[in-house]
Amino acid sequence: MSVFRRFFVAALSLLVTLAALPVSAQDAQAPIQRLLQEHGEIIAKSSRRTIGPAIDALAASGLDEAQTVLERWREKEMWQNKDTGLFVYAEEIDRRTIRTFDFATSEALGEFEDKAYKQLKPNSGIRGLISAALVRFQLTDPNPQARTAALNAIERDADETHLAALRAVVDAESDANIAQRMKRLERLLTIRFAEEDAERIAAIQSFEGDLGVDVRAALNPLVVTRLDVDSVLPNDADVVRQIEPGTDALDVDSAYALLVSKDLAVERISRDAQKAALIANIDGGSVGGIQLASLNTEAGRDLAYTALVQQGAVEPAATDAEVRETLENFAFFERYSAVSPEVALAAQAVLKGIENKVAVNQTIDLGLDALSLASIYFLAAIGLAITFGVMGVINMAHGEFIMMGAYTGYVVQLFVPDYTLSILLAIPLAFMVTFGAGVAMERLVIRWLYHRPLETLLATFGISIALQQLAKNIFGTQARPLTAPGWLDGSLVFNDIVSISYIRIAIFVLALLFLALFLIVMNRTRLGLEVRAVTQNPRMAASMGINPDRINMLTFGFGSGIAGIAGVAIGLYAKVTSEMGSDYIVQSFMTVVVGGVGNIWGTLLGATMVGTLQKGIEWLNPSNTLAAQTYMILFIILFIQFRPKGIIALKGRAAEA
Amino acid sequence: MTDATLAPARQPIVRRYPVLLVFLGCLALFTLGVTILSEGFGIGIISTSFVKTLGKTLCLCLVALAMDLVWGYCGILSLGHMAFFGIGGYAIGMWLMYARTEIIVVQSLSAAPLPPTAQEISDGIATQIFGVVGASEFPPIWAVAHSLPLQLAAVVLVPGLLALVFGWLAFRSRVTGVYLSILTQAMTLALALYLFQNDSGLRGNNGLSGLQNLPGLGHVPQSTISIWFFWASALALGLGYILCTWVVSGKFGSVIRAIRDDESRVRFLGYPVEAYKLFVFTLTAVIAAIAGALYYPQAGIINPAEIAPIASIYLAVWVAIGGRGRLYGAVIGAAFVSLLSTYFTGGQAPDINLGFYTIQWVNWWTVLLGLSFVVVTLFAPKGLGGLFDLIAARTAPDRHGADLGPDVGALREKEAEK
Amino acid sequence: MFGIPNATPCATRKGTQMSKRLLTTTAALAVMAALPAAAQDCPIKVGVLHSLSGTMAISETTLKDTMEMLVEQQNEAGGVLGCQLEAVVVDPASDWPLFAEKARELLTVHEVDVIFGNWTSVSRKSVLPVIEELNGLLFYPVQYEGEESSKNVFYTGAAPNQQAIPATDYFLEELEVEKFALLGTDYVYPRTTNNILESYLKDKGIPAEDIFVNYTPFGHSDWSKIVADVVALGADGKKVGVISTINGDANVGFYKELAAAGISADDIPVVAFSVGEEELAGLDTSNLVGHLAAWNYFQSADSEANEAWVEAWKARMGEERVTNDPMEAHYIGFNMWVNAATAAGTTDVDAVRTAMYGQEFPNLTGGTAVMLPNHHLAKPVLIGEIQEDGQFDIISQTEEVPGDAWTDFLPESAVLVSDWKELGCGMYNTETSTCVQIKSNY
Structure with a gap:
């Protein structure tokens, strides 16, 4: 039986060998393959912690193919044969088949099922290491893109070998931009890796006032400190400052723990440890002669513990008073721990200058953010400034008009794949759709309720609920993509701190355009004149030959149409969901009310105030954005108490209307 | 109070408002019927979950009564009364959670070798309650959670004070009409956002849960507890109805209706309009809070989503559909719409197959509700309650005069007869 | 239906x-x-x-x-x-x-x-x-x-130890992240998870000042300030990583802002616990390639x-x-x-x-x-990298990890175990050897 089995196994393995014949065309003894096999295990394991030797060996091998291996590997194109363990690179033909190539010869080996191979997927940590290893090949590459890639890799994962490599090529660089980056990078690497203090200090000082995050990233590690303690404050150069225990910088517990760790004081006992000690010493119904029943207070337990100490059953522990006394006998201080004091002091001086500048720039950035938020609120509210501010109609479905505009944009993008064209199409279409919806709503519902504002509010709420659910039924509840054209991607970067995305700039510009449009329509056109006339005194206007019904309809449509365009803009920067309108409706009303009803400048001021306020509160409490919204609404409630007519209150006849 | 010459006003309230007796009778019959049919005390035709639904509906009717008083009678469209409802629920919920957890913790610590200190018990309770939101200390807001009387006082006092302060600020600066509505809505939104934060100390988005388990009554089945709460809710609704009827009757009722119809004229007549409005606003806030305190132990969980502005809007919807300006209208509206909502969103309503499209009620009910709201506002401002007028009109001779004021939709004529 | x-x-x-x-x-x-x-x-x-x-x-x-x-x-x-x-x-x-x-x-x-x-x-x-x-x-x-x-x-x-902890380990070990931004929507899952992670990171020697925590409301859309804050974290020369428990719609705005700020996964990697194949359907993922998600399953599993x-x-x-x-x-x-x-x-x-x-x-x-x-x-x-087609490329897969009801990284929970088979208790205190409660805490 066993003979048969052995024969069978031998025959089978022969078959396998035959089947695997095409693979054996690959030269397992080629130097690059041997190198890979040597590190085969850690390459297959693919962990950043262990991969180092393999990458180093490849980079240092001097083999021409090493660069190919590293590049293919980084691009997840390296595969390992599950049977032979040999490495190849491959391209995928379809989901199940791959075409493999030999590293040594770059020749195609044939097409195989991908089940026989394991794809090596280096994670981004390993890819970073590979890129860093590729630097030496790429820095001298004639292709400027490769050199830029090398610089990117150095910026991400620099090591000390890069300094020498950079210095070797920096003077020969022909491309001015790359040369500039190289020089900057060389100075940064000098700060991090140079041996000589003088060299490092010179490099540090060359960055005076530079706002780059990379500069601060290089300098900050130089000025790290560690806490130390001594009986008196030593007069060393590297002592930064003295710290009093019991302040924010150092609490009593950690100060005392430091003393204990240096064997300068006896340990304190925690409540839990005390409890454990007491439990360990339970003797019948009492501990240290004190009844168990009376151990239900902390005082009782302290008493029992003291009794135990007196009996010698447990170690004495420091009391709070002793802790305070001990701490007074020592001086706590911080000292530089990373580099020599000279370098640290130089870095500290430069950092101080930079940080002042950073603070100024952060304020500017916050200001930009606030301005951007204000423009978004303004955009959301401007339609309301017309329907509510001018006409006095409470339209709770205003938010749903914003949503309709955004969904119009989404639908247009379904049919027009070009993003620029689709947005250009979406804006007028969104206006038309929401203009139509607005007119329909005015004709069917609102005009019957002009004398009953509270009922308008409720009826439009009904419409709002219905529209929201309708959108859910049609488009689903998941957010839909509304993608900005490519030229709106990215940000306008002033420096590493102050930047603002182009899409926000576009919204800001749009808000200004709308403001201008509103002013022109209201003050310079016949329609505007008639609108103002109808709002102030509809009967008088009617007797002058103006048709108030028509004007009301058009005004409401105009306000709704603008909301639709705002929807496209808001959808571009945030999200398109059926509930996006309700996110803005209360804020929009607040904006109009705070600013003062009936005045577009008031709305502008209101939006600015709301936006700035929200960003300001966010800055004060950065870890909780929700709190910012809560406090902002509270503030607005209070504000309206004291200025019920808003920032800019209408006076005279307009106010009576 | 009133001049003796206006003697009819001195008649007992039941005589002047026969509806009151009819209502109380119906409520008593209903309560009795449900009890007999229930699982806990009767023959078990009505499931416990439906008893809970009915009990909750009674609480909703009570808060709708409050809404009718403040909106239908006093003309203040408050879009924030569900906030008071929620605060009431939170106040009672804190005690329920604390007391229930305390029993568990004391029991578990009693097995330990050392008797627990007060601090250990408190820490244990805090860890149990707040462990779920990643904290283990009691926020100051829970200071009196251990005491049922104090928390019961909080049910009334916290919403009452909030309403008093908010109302005082709003009314004294003459914020009226839609501005007031938006302001109350902002108040609800701010409160909901605040409660959504975990830092608020009320377990953030999770809210307070397990409220249906009464501390110390673990052995009593829910079928019994649900009936207890049903009775309590019915009692509260009955008392609330009597209170509201009493408030709207007599001179006080006339003044607040006058404020609704023309605030300036009432003010020029020398009435302290702000004080009247403030009283009604605060009173209704307290009624709402009591309704909430009864509602949430039946619902089992309260969280900030319950306070979201939309809840208060639905409250207005109920009252409008039921017919504002008449107390039984609010009750009918709340019961009708909320039970109908439960039916349609529950997935039990059969789908309607149109051939090319199947209407699923879970998706279309909200659309229908929204649109029906528009229709009611436009065509039936008297709401469902108006149907009773039709019946009344058949028996009573037509003595209609002209409309009594500028507001076409108001219902003053009927009231003027009183 | x-x-x-x-x-x-x-x-x-x-x-x-x-x-x-x-x-x-x-x-x-x-x-x-x-x-x-x-x-x-x-x-x-x-x-x-x-x-x-x-x-x-x-x-x-x-x-x-x-x-x-x-x-x-x-x-x-x-x-x-x-x-x-x-x-x-x-x-x-x-x-x-x-x-x-x-x-x-x-x-x-x-x-x-x-x-x-x-x-x-x-x-x-x-x-x-x-x-x-x-x-x-x-x-x-x-x-x-x-x-x-x-x-x-x-x-x-x-449970957290089957998703959050391994993902954090991946950040610590594979990406050598030294500074963490824990961004979450303000509700119980992010709160508790971030609490556990904070405690875990401190155990791993990450100082408290290197952990930045932020909570935003559901559906938050204005991310510019928060993204700027995260970028600024890199100023002290430590590699920054973002652990996101941001829920639902809010992710759309967050990823859009990340893309607009030009933050690539190589600079500041983001690992998300609530972003899966469904959520990515609402996004253009071309700018997000390389950012991560941790789950027990991806559609692309082979x-x-x-x-x-x-x-x-x-x-x-x-x-x-x-x-x-x-x-x-x-x-x-x-x-x-x-x-x-x-x-x-x-x-x-x-x-x-x-x-x-x-x-x-x-x-x-x-x-x-x-x-x-x-x-x-x-x-x-499993840890996957986002790809252009909205799917995930699985780059790491561990052995089976047993789910842990009570985390080992919070002191109150470390002493608790759940064993319904032997102990018949879901909240058993191993220190006092007592069952804290049979019903669960809700």
């Missing part, structure tokens, strides 16, 4: 009766010993408690469809215990109190034998008291914050079982539909329940519960999921 489950029982009841008669006549002798005295009531009812309307509908409707598909597949394979299964679908409408009401209705009115349902933690907490009071059985399929173990719930989603699963799903629901992690959790949970019920010979809750412990079932990513006595699964943890 409801047509299918309502139609099946009528059609199948006759079939089941016939098969029952067959059983009694021909196979009675063989089966008698295995079957308990009381024959199973047919059909066996399976409650499905997922929101079909409201904010959670988008996520939960998928799971309802999954359950209907699983029930149908099981019926085609002959049902359970000789009975056909009937899915009883109710809609709690994303309303948390309604979850409790509907759970009571399922257990008392429809008398279901098991419930598959819930998505959010708050809905689970709402249902817990009801399930425990009426001794129901719930399979909960979503990753959650842990710190809970109910006798009546099987948690088939990931196994034959998964291929069949994805194929069946697409055939039923449409080519553009994707599969995700909670679906796999239901797949495992449902099959384990079927096997446990078969092993116990009844659908009685206590018998099935006992039979569940140690149940094994092959998961879709290869390997085997095991049900532990603490009602959690042992499952592998």
Whole structure:
């Protein structure tokens, strides 16, 4: 039986060998393959912690193919044969088949099922290491893109070998931009890796006032400190400052723990440890002669513990008073721990200058953010400034008009794949759709309720609920993509701190355009004149030959149409969901009310105030954005108490209307 | 109070408002019927979950009564009364959670070798309650959670004070009409956002849960507890109805209706309009809070989503559909719409197959509700309650005069007869 | 949508009766010993408690469809215990109190034998008291914050140590991240998870000032300041990584702002715990390539079982539909329940519960999921990189990690264990050797 089995196994393995014949065309003894096999295990394991030797060996091998291996590997194109363990690179033909190539010869080996191979997927940590290893090949590459890639890799994962490599090529660089980056990078690497203090200090000082995050990233590690303690404050150069225990910088517990760790004081006992000690010493119904029943207070337990100490059953522990006394006998201080004091002091001086500048720039950035938020609120509210501010109609479905505009944009993008064209199409279409919806709503519902504002509010709420659910039924509840054209991607970067995305700039510009449009329509056109006339005194206007019904309809449509365009803009920067309108409706009303009803400048001021306020509160409490919204609404409630007519209150006849 | 010459006003309230007796009778019959049919005390035709639904509906009717008083009678469209409802629920919920957890913790610590200190018990309770939101200390807001009387006082006092302060600020600066509505809505939104934060100390988005388990009554089945709460809710609704009827009757009722119809004229007549409005606003806030305190132990969980502005809007919807300006209208509206909502969103309503499209009620009910709201506002401002007028009109001779004021939709004529 | 489950029982009841008669006549002798005295009531009812309307509908409707598909597949394979299964679908409408009401209705009115349902933690907490009071059985399929173990719930989603901790380890070890931004939506899952992570990171030697925590409301859209704050974290020369527990829609704005700020995954990697295939459908992912997500399952998992699963799903629901992690959790949970019920010979809750412990079932990513006595699964943890097509490229897959009900990284929880098999307690204090409570804390 066993003979048969052995024969069978031998025959089978022969078959396998035959089947695997095409693979054996690959030269397992080629130097690059041997190198890979040597590190085969850690390459297959693919962990950043262990991969180092393999990458180093490849980079240092001097083999021409090493660069190919590293590049293919980084691009997840390296595969390992599950049977032979040999490495190849491959391209995928379809989901199940791959075409493999030999590293040594770059020749195609044939097409195989991908089940026989394991794809090596280096994670981004390993890819970073590979890129860093590729630097030496790429820095001298004639292709400027490769050199830029090398610089990117150095910026991400620099090591000390890069300094020498950079210095070797920096003077020969022909491309001015790359040369500039190289020089900057060389100075940064000098700060991090140079041996000589003088060299490092010179490099540090060359960055005076530079706002780059990379500069601060290089300098900050130089000025790290560690806490130390001594009986008196030593007069060393590297002592930064003295710290009093019991302040924010150092609490009593950690100060005392430091003393204990240096064997300068006896340990304190925690409540839990005390409890454990007491439990360990339970003797019948009492501990240290004190009844168990009376151990239900902390005082009782302290008493029992003291009794135990007196009996010698447990170690004495420091009391709070002793802790305070001990701490007074020592001086706590911080000292530089990373580099020599000279370098640290130089870095500290430069950092101080930079940080002042950073603070100024952060304020500017916050200001930009606030301005951007204000423009978004303004955009959301401007339609309301017309329907509510001018006409006095409470339209709770205003938010749903914003949503309709955004969904119009989404639908247009379904049919027009070009993003620029689709947005250009979406804006007028969104206006038309929401203009139509607005007119329909005015004709069917609102005009019957002009004398009953509270009922308008409720009826439009009904419409709002219905529209929201309708959108859910049609488009689903998941957010839909509304993608900005490519030229709106990215940000306008002033420096590493102050930047603002182009899409926000576009919204800001749009808000200004709308403001201008509103002013022109209201003050310079016949329609505007008639609108103002109808709002102030509809009967008088009617007797002058103006048709108030028509004007009301058009005004409401105009306000709704603008909301639709705002929807496209808001959808571009945030999200398109059926509930996006309700996110803005209360804020929009607040904006109009705070600013003062009936005045577009008031709305502008209101939006600015709301936006700035929200960003300001966010800055004060950065870890909780929700709190910012809560406090902002509270503030607005209070504000309206004291200025019920808003920032800019209408006076005279307009106010009576 | 009133001049003796206006003697009819001195008649007992039941005589002047026969509806009151009819209502109380119906409520008593209903309560009795449900009890007999229930699982806990009767023959078990009505499931416990439906008893809970009915009990909750009674609480909703009570808060709708409050809404009718403040909106239908006093003309203040408050879009924030569900906030008071929620605060009431939170106040009672804190005690329920604390007391229930305390029993568990004391029991578990009693097995330990050392008797627990007060601090250990408190820490244990805090860890149990707040462990779920990643904290283990009691926020100051829970200071009196251990005491049922104090928390019961909080049910009334916290919403009452909030309403008093908010109302005082709003009314004294003459914020009226839609501005007031938006302001109350902002108040609800701010409160909901605040409660959504975990830092608020009320377990953030999770809210307070397990409220249906009464501390110390673990052995009593829910079928019994649900009936207890049903009775309590019915009692509260009955008392609330009597209170509201009493408030709207007599001179006080006339003044607040006058404020609704023309605030300036009432003010020029020398009435302290702000004080009247403030009283009604605060009173209704307290009624709402009591309704909430009864509602949430039946619902089992309260969280900030319950306070979201939309809840208060639905409250207005109920009252409008039921017919504002008449107390039984609010009750009918709340019961009708909320039970109908439960039916349609529950997935039990059969789908309607149109051939090319199947209407699923879970998706279309909200659309229908929204649109029906528009229709009611436009065509039936008297709401469902108006149907009773039709019946009344058949028996009573037509003595209609002209409309009594500028507001076409108001219902003053009927009231003027009183 | 409801047509299918309502139609099946009528059609199948006759079939089941016939098969029952067959059983009694021909196979009675063989089966008698295995079957308990009381024959199973047919059909066996399976409650499905997922929101079909409201904010959670988008996520939960998928799971309802999954359950209907699983029930149908099981019926085609002959049902359970000789009975056909009937899915009883109710809609709690994303309303948390309604979850409790509907759970009571399922257990008392429809008398279901098991419930598959819930998505959010708050809905689970709402249902817990009801399930425990009426001794129901719930399979909960979503990753959650842990710190809970109910006798009546099987948690088939990931506990923090099956998702958050391995992902953080990946950040620490593979990407050498030294500074962490924990961004989350302000609710219980991010709060607890971030709490655990903070404590874990401190254990790993990350100082408190290198951990930045921020909470934003649901559906937050204005991310510019927060993204700028995260970039500024890099100023002290440490590698920054973002651990995101941002939920739902808010992710759209967040990723858009990340892309606009030009932050690549190589500079500041983001690992998300709530972003799966479904969520990416609402985004243009070309700017997000390389950012990470950690789950127990990705659609791109390379196994034959998964291929069949994805194929069946697409055939039923449409080519553009994707599969995700909670679906796999239901797949495992449902099959384990079927096997446990078969092993116990009844659908009685206590018998099935006992039979569940140690149940094994092959998961879709290869390997085997095991049900532990603490009602959690042992499952592998996968980390995937976002690709241009909205799918994930799996770059790391661990061995099976046993789910831990009580985290080891918070002092109050470290002393607690859950063991329903031996100790009969879900909250057992190992220090005092006492059971803190039998019911769970809600």
